[in-house]
Amino acid sequence: MKTLRYIPIPADFYRNSRDRLAALLPEESLVVIHANDVFPTNADGTMAHHQNADLFYLTGIDQEETTLLMQIGKSGEHKDILLLRETNERIVIWEGARLTQQEASQISGIEDVRWTTQYATVLAECVSRARRVYLELDEHPRRYTQVQTRNDRFASALRGAYPEMPVQSLFSVLAGLRLVKSAEEIAQVREACRTTGQGFAAILPQIRPGMGEWEMEGLLSAEYIRRRSRGFSFLPIIASGADTCVLHYISNHKTCRDGDLVLFDVGAEYGGYAGDMSRTIPANGEYTPRQKAVYDAVLAVHRYAAQIMLPGVSKTDYERRVRRFMAEQLIGLGLITREQVDADPIDPACVRRYYMHGTSHSLGLDVHDVTPSDPVFAPGQIWTIEPGIYIPEERTGVRIETDVLIRPDGGVEDLIPDAPLEAAEVEAMMRR
Numbered sequence: 001m002k003t004l005r006y007i008p009i010p011a012d013f014y015r016n017s018r019d020r021l022a023a024l025l026p027e028e029s030l031v032v033i034h035a036n037d038v039f040p041t042n043a044d045g046t047m048a049h050h051q052n053a054d055l056f057y058l059t060g061i062d063q064e065e066t067t068l069l070m071q072i073g074k075s076g077e078h079k080d081i082l083l084l085r086e087t088n089e090r091i092v093i094w095e096g097a098r099l100t101q102q103e104a105s106q107i108s109g110i111e112d113v114r115w116t117t118q119y120a121t122v123l124a125e126c127v128s129r130a131r132r133v134y135l136e137l138d139e140h141p142r143r144y145t146q147v148q149t150r151n152d153r154f155a156s157a158l159r160g161a162y163p164e165m166p167v168q169s170l171f172s173v174l175a176g177l178r179l180v181k182s183a184e185e186i187a188q189v190r191e192a193c194r195t196t197g198q199g200f201a202a203i204l205p206q207i208r209p210g211m212g213e214w215e216m217e218g219l220l221s222a223e224y225i226r227r228r229s230r231g232f233s234f235l236p237i238i239a240s241g242a243d244t245c246v247l248h249y250i251s252n253h254k255t256c257r258d259g260d261l262v263l264f265d266v267g268a269e270y271g272g273y274a275g276d277m278s279r280t281i282p283a284n285g286e287y288t289p290r291q292k293a294v295y296d297a298v299l300a301v302h303r304y305a306a307q308i309m310l311p312g313v314s315k316t317d318y319e320r321r322v323r324r325f326m327a328e329q330l331i332g333l334g335l336i337t338r339e340q341v342d343a344d345p346i347d348p349a350c351v352r353r354y355y356m357h358g359t360s361h362s363l364g365l366d367v368h369d370v371t372p373s374d375p376v377f378a379p380g381q382i383w384t385i386e387p388g389i390y391i392p393e394e395r396t397g398v399r400i401e402t403d404v405l406i407r408p409d410g411g412v413e414d415l416i417p418d419a420p421l422e423a424a425e426v427e428a429m430m431r432r
């Protein structure tokens with residue numbers, strides 16, 4: 001496809017996604033999903049377009065101003081219409097090619113593709129035939145934004161124009177579908193993870209004291225883009241020294257010093273899917289004994305978490321068990337006491353002083369991929385495993401994060417085998 005840097009998933013996958021969604025919805029429903037807005041910056045500038053993940057999941061169309069309409073009939077039948085921004089000579093000259101109707105049809109498997117100039121007419125027609133409308137309503141438990149999305153605006157417009165029409169949320173339905181990855185999606189995440197790990201391994205030997213965190217970011221960005229990624233899958237965290245304890249440090253503005261740890265929490269995107277990896281390395285190529293002790297404690301927790309991430313286990317139970325195991329490691333490091341843990345044995349709160357975030361999140365089109373509330377592990381799911389220990393008083397933070405696929409036999413497969421995990425492996429790679 002002329003506009004794509006990546007190899008797209010075949011249209012059958014998107015046909016399948018729409019079939020599976022339709023099968024879960026009552027007849028005479030209408031589904032409407034819009035592309036994300038292109039956000040303005042200043043003057044005539046805009047931010048890069050980031051596609052709406054649900055729209056991409058159902059169509060594979062990575063272009064602004066796209067709308068999907070699905071009219072659900074009896075027993076899972078559905079009629080789909082894709083509205084596409086009209087391309088013309090002027091747009092081709094200034095912005096480059098946009099998808100033709102035929103190309104959009106090839107990517108999505110939707111036969112009925114029209115230009116957005118027909119938006120109002122097509123929508124009115126579809127709504128008049130529907131008994132209820134399913135939309136992407138803002139239900140994400142951790143989303144906080146002042147900005148109204150295109151889907152939010154549409155929801156209020158629809159409620160204004162058709163006050164009697166029941167409006168339902170797609171969130172839990174699509175979150176349930178997106179939680180389990182198909183073979184095609186696993187291949188895309190695998191590629192994102194391969195790029196994430198190989199790019200990191202490539203820059204490791206170049207890192208030394210005095211190097212700017214931004215220089216490491218630059219090197220990594222080049223490695224990712226060279227491998228057909230469009231760039232980082234989220235704002236990269238490259239934190240040295242005391243900032244290894246700042247969970248969402250993204251300014252990457254300091255130079256690292258001899259004796260510092262450098263914490264990388266980075267990922268490459270590929271074809272819309274995200275990689276997400278953390279590694280913590282010694283700037284000078286050798287961990288101090290204390291740094292290594294903390295590192296090994298985090299790695300032990302990581303290994304334990306990978307062992308208990310089994311089909312049938314709920315995410316909540318898993319997190320609680322990981323925290324209990326973490327408590328033992330923190331006692332070993334002299335950070336908390338046995339008495340503190342025994343006072344609160346089920347889920348010792350003292351752990352949170354040094355380990356304040358969750359161990360795992362689902363990964364896919366979104367870095368923190370959507371899930372139903374309290375998901376249960378099952379084959380075909382992709383999760384991060386990312387324990388960490390943060391000791392501000394020692395300017396020491398360590399996080400180790402891999403992405404894993406839960407296999408049909410119940411074990412997990414590390415999707416980032418190219419990035420070193422053991423402290424000795426990190427040191428050996430940095431010596432190269």
Ligand SMILES: [Mn+2]
Pocket residue numbers: 276277361384386401
């Ligand atoms: Mn993560």
